[in-house]
Amino acid sequence: MSKQAEFAVILKMNPMFADLGADELQRLSNLCHTQHLGNGEVLFQKGDPGDALFGVRRGQVRIETGASDGSRLTLNFMGPGDLFGEVAVLDGQSRTADATAGETSELFVLRREDFLGFLEREPKVAIKIIALLCQRIRWQSERMEESMLQPLPVRLARRLCALAADFGSEVHISQEQLGVFVGAARESVNRQLQAWRKEAILDLQRGRILLRNMTKLTAIARNE
Amino acid sequence: MSKQAEFAVILKMNPMFADLGADELQRLSNLCHTQHLGNGEVLFQKGDPGDALFGVRRGQVRIETGASDGSRLTLNFMGPGDLFGEVAVLDGQSRTADATAGETSELFVLRREDFLGFLEREPKVAIKIIALLCQRIRWQSERMEESMLQPLPVRLARRLCALAADFGSEVHISQEQLGVFVGAARESVNRQLQAWRKEAILDLQRGRILLRNMTKLTAIARNE
DNA sequence: GGAGAAGTGTGTCATAAGTCACATAACTTT
């Protein structure tokens, strides 16, 4: 499979591009480049212009931010097949976090100017993108309100399920960072995890969570 | 001032169209119609196709939804100068709430097909709209997380300030509905309002709140 | 003008989650 075809598959998996036709998708993927990163190499930093969209071909990229106390907090992990910077490539605003390669990685890169040129040549696609952004706005305002109002166990279960989708049943994350993710105190996270451990839903190790019973976990995430 | 020019002013005030150039704005406003509504007349209902954008020229439109228990809850009031349905006109999805005239009203109407035609003729505007939608997505994800995590007094003060922008210092709303707006119990809303009454920030009447000290209220809304 | 409905004011209680304060436990560095 050509690198362009591979990128097209990744785009197609992202809701933002899922509705594009095969031909449009192909013309779009033809604009992509690739870029290699060594372990620990910085892709972009907070404040850099958002001039490209990235897809992970192999490796891992950490999205992180320097907290006010100087410590670094990881906001997200992007694994193979994940796409990030979709919004930045469209509006060109500056990055709101740093991105660093967690291991030797290869990325697909779609540059902003190429993408905008494409949209001008294909106005129908621009209108589709508009519709997709609108969907996202609706989706966001529905979910956000809903999910912030959920009790901690539900938010926690949802986040664990999302992480499991990227990493499988062995999630490598500290309870501290998990707390930041779900907007809760570390101690509260710990207490909930302990409770689940007693129910055999998961096991705990230093810096690691082993998900034993995804069925129960997803049930909790759906709020029964 | 022509009705088109009047509509252009309303569009310009909305963040979504604020960045359009004067010429683009004028060509866009030329596509508008007007529509009259009698007191209590229904503009659209939940489930109707979102085939137009509306601006209030005079009168008042209530956005409301039938709650599960059969009672109706008002989600928003749109007064003169307010714009609603911006997202629906772009993606054509069905309405998620009902809209009813609260008094005899006159509305500006911009139909979806006219707007989409405009975007195809002016691809530069389509790209601007894309950028504006992106801004909105960023803004939403920043604010939402932030504002749901704020304590009740802050959320309440923000909502009151927003209502004051539409209605001046005499806000006509029940404490029950205010509770729905900010996602809190009626009793909690009442207790906070009582506290503010004692501080002379506002006065309470049946179904009405008189804002006495907007300075303090905005200070609370900014979370000091 | 009387009956009911709708809106408001307040007390009591229960609960979820944050904060603080430590005690371990596990890795790292020297």
Place this chain on the structure above:
DNA sequence: AAAGTTATGTGACTTATGACACACTTCTCC
């Protein structure tokens, strides 16, 4: 291996807010 650092486990306390219960007031409608 000793010392320091980071991650985790747990108890005690506090606080915000929801839930329920009920009194009181003001409107509406017949």
